[in-house]
Amino acid sequence: MQILVVEDDKRISDFLIKGLQENGYMVTLCRSAEDVLSDFSNIQWDLIILDIMLPGMDGTQLVQTLRYKKNFTPILMVSALNTVQDKVAALDYGADDYITKPFHFDELLSRIKALTRRQQYQQQERPSSVLTFGDLSIDLNQYLVSHGGAEIDLSPREYKLLMYLVENIDKTVTRVQILNAVWGITFDNHTNVVDVYISYLRNKIEKGDSKFIYTIKGVGYMFKG
Structure with a gap:
């Protein structure tokens, strides 16, 4: 030791x-x-x-x-x-x-x-601490996200948003649900902060042909592995 x-x-x-x-x-x-x-x-x-x-x-x-x-x-x-x-x-x-x-x-x-x-x-x-979706990997113990082996630098808020989407994989989550889970229930429901951060996240984790976050028109977003 x-x-x-x-x-x-x-x-x-x-x-x-x-x-x-x-x-x-x-x-x-x-x-x-x-x-x-x-x-x-x-x-x-x-x-x-x-x-x-x-x-x-x-x-x-x-x-x-x-x-x-x-x-x-x-x-x-x-x-x-x-x-x-x-x-x-x-x-x-x-x-x-x-x-x-x-x-x-x-x-x-x-x-x-x-x-x-x-x-x-x-x-x-915690025998398995790494979630893998194609070339995207999330190490839950180390709070590390990587694509094709290259580490992705996410802010704490971006990481929390990604984890919320992953926890609801293949489910549509509304903007209000995301606001409540990631920013807190007292946050202004009329803000576009969710869309802005979804854009940040897409730019960082969706490389080449990889696509994980889908827009559900008029409702919200869905993460697909």
Whole structure:
């Protein structure tokens, strides 16, 4: 099992590495968030143990950046900050767990086992995470859309619109239904935002002879695989 430890305090990092290696884990140390992003973010880690107080970019900012880059490796935050607000902020930004310094090493091991066990369960529950429609592929775990192997850059709203259409494959959905599902029920029903975003989506996912989104005149749209 590969663990990345991000900690700039040598005393603490030595303690973590020694204890983890004695328990059979393979450990890599990184001393700053910037080094993680430049050298380690593309490696498939089983877990990241991350200190909040780092030089330069702090741990919370690193979590946000990793999640934005669609890196969903389990992250255990380690910090001397122990207020409820500190813990809530870290979890809201994408951390999976939070342990306060000082801590007993047995508690750390227990949290590591819980996080990795949860990850294994999620992988077992989602044996097939890729939807394929001809040359169009949607990776539900990575939130990635590609056509013919080439990744398509969709905005969060475009992705949500695509997923709503896919979830209703071969069914006609009205503009009002799309507005309610993708923009919320309080959005102005008289706007043409649905048509505009359908046009954006078509331009991005329909390449060559591929056609997925059909206009149902006077009603709305239908996605066909």
